[in-house]
Amino acid sequence: MFTRFVAPRLGWAIATIVLSTVLVFSAMQALPGDAATQILGQNATPEAVATLRRQLGLDQAPVARFVTWLGHALTGNFGTSLVSGQAVGPEVGRALLNTSFLAGVTILVGFSLAMVLGLVAGLFRDRWPDALISTVALVGMSVPEFIVATLLVLAFSITIPLFPAVVVAGQNATIGQLLPSMPLPALSLMFVAAAYIIRMMRTSVIDVMESDFVHTARLKGITTGRLVIRHVVPSAVLPTLNVVAMNIAWLIGGVVVVESIFNYPGMGSLMIRSVQSRDLPTILLITVIGAVTFVACNLLADLAATFLNPRLRYPRNSK
Template identity: 40%
Template sequence: MQLILKMILQRLGLGLFTLFVVSVIIFSAVELLPGDLAQEILGQSATPETVAAFRHELGLDKPAIVRYMEWLGGAATGDFGKSLANGREIAELIGTRLANTLLLAAYAAVIAIPLAVGLGLLAALYRNTWFDRSINIFTLSSISFPEFFVAYILILWLSVHAGVFPSIANINESTPLWDRLIRMFLPALTLTLVVTAHMMRMTRAAIINLLAAPYIEMARLKGLPPRVVILKHALPNALAPIINVIALNMAYLITGVVVVEVVFVYPGLGQLLVDSVSKRDITVVQACCLIFAVVYILFNLIADVLSIATNPRLLHKK
C-alpha cells in the first residue's frame, strides 16, 4: 500500500510539472501570435489612444511574465477571467460546454468499451478464423479514416438516406434526456468507431500473449473449455494493459472531440474552442487548452494507477 501511495504521489508530481510546462507553452504560443490583439479586436479604424486604453484594460501593457503569473494564479482558483468577445465570465461559458463534452464522452464510452473488450475477447477466442479477420479489417478501416470523414458517412447513411437520426446535435439545458441521447447518437457513434479498434486490438493482443503461459496450458490440460480459460484465467492477468488503453482512449474521447463537435454543431468545449479561435477570443482559447491538458494528464495518471492496482508486479523493477 505504501508503494502504491508513493507511486501515486510521484505520478501526481510529474503530472503537475507537465501541466506547468504545458501552461507555459499555451501562454507563449498566444504571445507569439502576429499582430496586436487590442488592434485586432477594435479594428483598423481605432485611434492610437483608444487602442492604448484598451490594452491597459486588458492588461496587455504589463510584462509577459506578470500576465502569465496572474493568468496561472487565476486558473488555479478557477478564475479564467472574462471573454474578450462578449465580456462574460469564462468559467460560466466553459461550465455548460464542459458538461456537454463529458456527457458525449461518457455516451461514447458506454458504447465503445463493452463493444471493444467483447470483440477483443471473441477475436482471441476465435483467433485466425474468418471472424477474427473480419473484425480486424473492419476496425482497422474505421480507425484509418479521419473523424470528419466517418462523421459525414454516418450523416449520409443514417440521417440523409435513412432519416433515423438528426444530422445536427443541437441540445440545450431544457432538452429531455431521451431527446439528447437521440441527437447525440451520431457523434457518439463516430467517436466509438474511432476508438474501438485500438481497445479491441489491445485486448486481443493481451489475451493472446497469455495463451502460451504455463498456467494456461495447465488449464487446457484439465479439459476446461476455451471460453472458461480466457475469461477466468487469461483475462484477469491481462487487465493491466486493457485498463491502460481504456483510460487513454477515455482521455481521447474528451480531448479529441473538437472535429466531431464542429461537424455535428454540438455545443461542447471543442466547438467553443473553434468559435473562440475564429473570433480571436484568446482568453477562452487559453482556458479551453488548459482544461484539455488537465483532463489528458489526469487520465494518464488514472491509467498508471489502475494498471498497477490490477498488476502490483509493475511496482517492482525487473
C-alpha cells in the first residue's frame, strides 16, 4: 500500500513544494525594489540603502540567498522578517490559525451543505429544486468573490445591520474576538467554493441514478430514502472528493481577496502586506504553507477515495 500508493505521491509532493518556492522567489526578484528601498522610502540616500542591504543580506547573489534560505528552511528555520526583525514563524502561525478557523467554519458548514444541495439537485434533475440550486451555483461560479462579499455587506451589515462589515479587532485579536465578525467572510467563501462542489455532486448523482445497480435496487421495492442513502450516496461522493480537496486547499492558500475586504487578520492579509514590503522570508513561508496544504489535501482526497471505494480497498484476488 505504502510503496505502491503513498511513496510516489510523496515524491511529487516534495517536488511541487520546492518548485513553488523557486517560482515565488524568482517572481519577487523580478519585482522592482526590495525590502531596503521599501523600508527607507523614496527619499533615502543610495548609501543608506546599500548599508541596509548589507545588514539584511540582500547584497548577495539571488541564487546564493535562495540556497541559504532553503538550507535553513529544511532545518525548520524560516528566518526573520525583514521588516520587524522578529522570527517569521509566530506571526505567520497566528495568521494561519485565524485563516484555518475561517476555513474550518466554511468547510464544515458550507461544504456539507453543498454536498446535500448537490444531492437534492441531482435527485430532482430538471425540476424546480434543481433549477433553483443549479442557478444559484452558476451565479456563485461566475460572480467574483469581492462582489459577493460587497453585496453581503450591503445586505447584512448596512440594510439589515446584523453583522459587522469589517473586523476591527486588529492583528493580534484572539479567536473569541474574531467570532462575531466571522459570518460574512465565511458566507462569501462558502458561496464561491460551494458552487463547484454542488455542480460536481449533482453530475455525479445523476450518473449514479442512471446506473444499473440503482435501477435494480429500485426494483427490489425499497424506499427512496434507503435507495439514496445506501445505494446512491456512497458511489456519488467519490468523484466529488477531489473537488472538495481542491477547494479546501484554495481556502487555506487563497482567501486573499475576502480577507482583505473584511480586514480579517489571516494569511491572505499578511501575504499582501508582505508583498508590499518585499518581506521575502514571510512570503516564502506562506508559500510553503500554501503548497503543503494543497498537496496534503489532494493526497488525503486520494486516500479517502481509496478508503471509501471497496474496489480499491479489496483487490479482486484477495480471498
